[in-house]
Amino acid sequence: xxxxxxxxxxxxxxxxxxxxxxxxxxxxxxxxxxxxxxxxxxxxxxxxxxxxxxxxxxxxxxxxxxxxxxxxxxxxxxxxxxxxxxxxxxxxxxxxxxxxxxxxxxxxxxxxxxxxxxxxxxxxxxxxxxxxxxxxxxxxxxxxxxxxxxxxxxxxxxxxx
Numbered sequence: 194x195x196x197x198x199x200x201x202x203x204x205x206x207x208x209x210x211x212x213x214x215x216x217x218x219x220x221x222x223x224x225x226x227x228x229x230x231x232x233x234x235x236x237x238x239x240x241x242x243x244x245x246x247x248x249x250x251x252x253x254x255x256x257x258x259x260x261x262x263x264x265x266x267x268x269x270x271x272x273x274x275x276x277x278x279x280x281x282x283x284x285x286x287x288x289x290x291x292x293x294x295x296x297x298x299x300x301x302x303x304x305x306x307x308x309x310x311x312x313x314x315x316x317x318x319x320x321x322x323x324x325x326x327x328x329x330x331x332x333x334x335x336x337x338x339x340x341x342x343x344x345x346x347x348x349x350x351x352x353x354x
Contacts, residue, residue, distance in 0.1 A: 255324025
């Protein structure tokens with residue numbers, strides 16, 4: 194499949210799936226995938242001559258336990274399709290990938306986006322628990338002191354002191 198054909202098919206797939214997206218330039222899309230734990234995952238898709246590149250922000254660099262977080266991410270990489278966890282120069286966490294455009298089918302694009310969504314969404318609370326436990330405990334204490342809802346922190350009840 195030619196890169197223009199891939200870009201056209203990608204645009205059609207995003208439209209048919211009802212995904213929030215924008216074509217920021219020819220062959221380059223920004224897509225928002227809705228999740229449960231991570232409510233929104235923003236994905237950049239760029240169609241090149243030989244490959245479709247994927248880049249999705251997952252989480253900023255951990256406040257604590259960075260080694261444990263990065264170790265956990267490396268273990269997760271063996272389970273992923275088309276993408277892998279990576280770090281930028283600041284230590285922020287991304288999903289990145291490159292898949293060949295030759296022979297790329299709509300089903301492959303759908304599977305790739307599914308892989309990004311699954312990896313980002315299913316890893317998010319673990320990343321928060323491992324790398325931001327102190328911040329979560331502070332947030333809980335702040336909300337309790339003001340009588341605010343703790344509903345969105347229920348997933349982290351095990352982090353209470």
